[in-house]
Every structure is written in structure tokens, then in C-alpha cells.
Amino acid sequence: MKTKEKHPTVAFLGPKGTFTQQAAIKFFSKRKAKFLELESLQEVFEAVAEGKATYGVVPVENSVEGSVNLTLDLLYKSNLKICGEILEEIKHSLIVNRGTDKSKIKVILSHPQALSQCRTYLDENFPKAKRKEVESTASAVRKLKRMKNAAAIGTELAAKIYGMKILEKNLCDWPQNLTRFIVLSQSDSKPTGKDKTSLIFSTKDVPGALHKALEPFASRSINLTKIESRPSKEKPWEYVFFMEFEGHRKDEKCAEAIGDLRSLCEFLKVLGSYRRAS
Amino acid sequence: MKTKEKHPTVAFLGPKGTFTQQAAIKFFSKRKAKFLELESLQEVFEAVAEGKATYGVVPVENSVEGSVNLTLDLLYKSNLKICGEILEEIKHSLIVNRGTDKSKIKVILSHPQALSQCRTYLDENFPKAKRKEVESTASAVRKLKRMKNAAAIGTELAAKIYGMKILEKNLCDWPQNLTRFIVLSQSDSKPTGKDKTSLIFSTKDVPGALHKALEPFASRSINLTKIESRPSKEKPWEYVFFMEFEGHRKDEKCAEAIGDLRSLCEFLKVLGSYRRAS
DSSP states (O other): OOOOOSSOEEEEESSTTSHHHHHHHHHTTTTTOEEEEESSHHHHHHHHHTTSOSEEEEEEEETTTEEOHHHHHHHHHOOOEEEEEEEEEOOOEEEEOTTOOGGGOOEEEEOHHHHHHTHHHHHHHOTTOEEEEOSOHHHHHHHHTTOSSEEEEEOHHHHHHTTOEEEEOOOOSSSOOEEEEEEEESSOOOOOSSEEEEEEEEOOSSTTHHHHHHHHHHTTTOOEEEEEEEEOSSSTTOEEEEEEEESOTTSHHHHHHHHHHHHHOSEEEEEEEEEOOO | OOOOOSSOEEEEESSTTSHHHHHHHHHTTTTTOEEEEESSHHHHHHHHHTTSOSEEEEEEEETTTEEOHHHHHHHHHOOOEEEEEEEEEOOOEEEEOTTOOGGGOOEEEEOHHHHHHTHHHHHHHOTTOEEEEOSOHHHHHHHHTTOSSEEEEEOHHHHHHTTOEEEEOOOOSSSOOEEEEEEEESSOOOOOSSEEEEEEEEOOSSTTHHHHHHHHHHTTTOOEEEEEEEEOSSSTTOEEEEEEEESOTTSHHHHHHHHHHHHHOSEEEEEEEEEOOO
């Protein structure tokens, strides 16, 4: 990650008040960043590619729901690099217009993932309320303004931004609900000694191909932190693999493993090395 | 799969007219099946577990969008077996109320996956129309009845069921868009010589664990057709792997490979063996 730029522009998936914005604010807290709110993951990728923003922050994985598939697909297509990661604990709050009584709530708005993560809470507390899926937790909070007897599940930040009241906190059904965000840029980061590397590859469709592909990492005791398949979209049931491992691509044993893997692959792209989030 | 029962009850993800129903009708075409329309994937699993239905048909993977995460999560939790698979080509149609003019369409309804699969078509033909996400392609078609200047993306079956008009066919941006459905039951199927087996496992989080787990299959030249990680939901960044390979669990070399894998795993569950769809 470049550290010279004093006031970088950071694009994020809006609207204002999403978990993505919370994560971006945290990551860039020591630099006077300007935040650029965009409407879709695709627009965030484009803004960084076209230089409208130096960085982009997008969600890549949730510890309960799994990967954000569209982010993986955009990483596959784009030439951007990952230069950082952010871990953010997802704390859902029940948010209402000031004056709305809990017993009167008939409809609950949120992003489908947030609704699904609070399913047990909602079933117990609002067995009869209708659940309405909207584009983001923040837009759920924003939409409340024009509604009666409605509640939204969203962030504390969104409640603050839109002047709403928090009725209850920590609604999530799982005790630990974390989302990983990645920081996109034109280039990745320098080694820090506590790094991670992400890459994408595809193997030939022959027995044992994936086993062979993992061998360069297993034989060097490089710890894989994630491996996941996604459709290549070119031919049905052909996959590309997203893999992450501990170490920097410039570390000697990582560089050797990547080289060995490359010789076995039809396609390989290093997405970047960056400091691990703690 | 039991072949004795003459008029099995087949639960599927409704409403009527979804691709899931099309797939179920195709798979059970030679048996006078009774179809049971249910509202959620969870209800389909429950209906089969409780014996209200002999079979359940649910989508598991799309060749463009990837896995249906909720289906994988339900397979992980349930004790049901997979006894069959169905491949269905997804052909999206633009559907309207009779009398609606193409130039007047201001809103387009469908399931988020269908909207995303027709993105290029929609951008070119309806750059200004609002896109509205609903629960299923079939409910999009059903909702048209009460709307003006609206269109839905859905199946030909749904257009027929709800008495609507098809304006255009084959809207999908990709030439080949297939969805795999699985047939759930209390038990899996007998060997046919053209089988596939699905299982779930988790390894210890040590370097090389996944590489070791694949070794029993690679060394026996058993072809993996799919491997995918999902969060275990118990601890952040702990994964379970969904794996599929060619062969029946009772085939000698498959049985040996499963046995070897079991000895390396913290957890392993065979989801079933079944005849491959062509």
C-alpha cells in the first residue's frame, strides 16, 4: 500500500452507514481520507481502475454466510490488486423512527443476509411481522423515514446518520459474526512479516489436478487460510479456485510455491499480498 | 432411489412455475408423482425428513452463479440423502400482461439471480427501467397481474400457469446457463455404473491438511467434479468442504478412498450416491 498519499480518496459500497463504510473509516483512521459513496460493487472496482479513487473497500467474506460471490467474480475479471484487509464485527441493531413502539412493528426491512443472520431473534420477537428484503442495511434504515410501524436491521452508524432510534442491539443469532473486507488498489503492499497472499488459478480437469496444485504449498508448510471454487462462467462446471495463504508473494518459499503452482495451471493470477488483519 | 412407490409425493421450492418445478416434472415424468409446492428450501427439507413427501427437489448449483449456499448449509445440518440429480437449462423469458407494450415497461421484476443473469440484455433494452428483486421468478410473474407497465423475467411454465404473454425468449447473457437440482430422500440410490457421490468433511487446521485429504482420491484416479468450502458457522474462518466425485460409495476404490479420508477428518458425512445427470 502506498503510504505517501496524504488525503487518499476511498471508494466504498454505499449508501452511507453500511458496515463497509464502518470498516473503511476504521482502516483509514490515521489518514485524512475522503470517502466516495458508490452504488454497486462494480462501480467501486471501476472507480479504482479509472483512478477516480486510490482505494476501494468491498466486503469479500462473512464468517457465517460465506463469500460475497460478486466480489470474487469481479476480482477474477479485474486487474486490481488487494493491498489490505479489514475484519469488522457485524453487530446488528433494531432501528425505528423515534416514537415507534416495539409492539406495533408490522414490517422489518434489511439486507437478505442481515435478515437471515437474525432469523432466530426475529422468529421469537416478531413471529408475525413481514420481512422485506432491500439492497443494504443502510438503505433499510433510510427507507424507515417514510414508513409507519416499521423497523430496520442495520448499523449504529446508520441510525446516527439518519437520525433514528436504536431499540435493541446485538440481534445476531451467532455469537461471532465477522465480515472480512478487502482494500483494492492499483498495486499491493510491501512485506511486513505478517502477511497474506490471495490468488486465483484454474487447473486442467483431470483426476488429481487439485491435489497436485496444493502440493507446492503443503510440502513447504505454507498454511492455506482459504480455498474456494467459483464457476469459470466460460463452460458449465469448469471452476476457478480462489486461494489464500499465509506469507508474502516475495517471501522466498511463497515465491517458489507460486512458481511451482503456475507450471501446473492453465491460468494463475496473484491478486496481491497484504498485512493480515488481526 | 426407491422404485417401488407408484405415486410418490415430491416436494419442491414453489411457487408454481419455478425452474425447480420444471426440473421436478422432468425427473419424475415416468411416475405419476404428486407435487407439493412449498415456500422455502427449509420446508422442502423438513417435508422429506418428516415423511410428508418421499422426495424433495431443490436447486444446488448454477453454472454461472455458483452454489446455492442455503442448500449446502441445509445439507450439512440435515440427515437426508441425495438420491438423484437433474440438469436443467435455464431459459429466461420476458413476460408481461397481455396488452402491455414493450416500450412502456418501467419496472422489471425477478429473482436477483435472474436479473443478474440478464444484466446485459436489460442494460441494452431497458436502460431506464427499475429492477425489482422478488423471492422467485414465478412470484415475479404472479405479481404482474396487479401491475401496470411492468415485466417479469421467468419461465415459460410460469407464463402458461398465470396466463401471461411471452414478449421475448432466451434473454440470458451467457450461452450456456444450467442449474443442477438434487433429489432428496431418506436414502440414496443403488449403483448404476454411472454414478456420483457427494460428501461433506472438515479437516484439522494445519498446513497441508486439504492436500492430504485429497490424496486418497488422487492416488486412485477418482475424478473430483466439485470441491467447495463453506463456513462451519461454529468458529469464524473454520470451513467444511463439500466434495463430489465420480463413482458410487459402494464401488471398491471409492469405498477405500472414503475410508482413508475419514481417518484424516474431524468430521465426515456421505450425502449419498446417485446416477449422474447427463
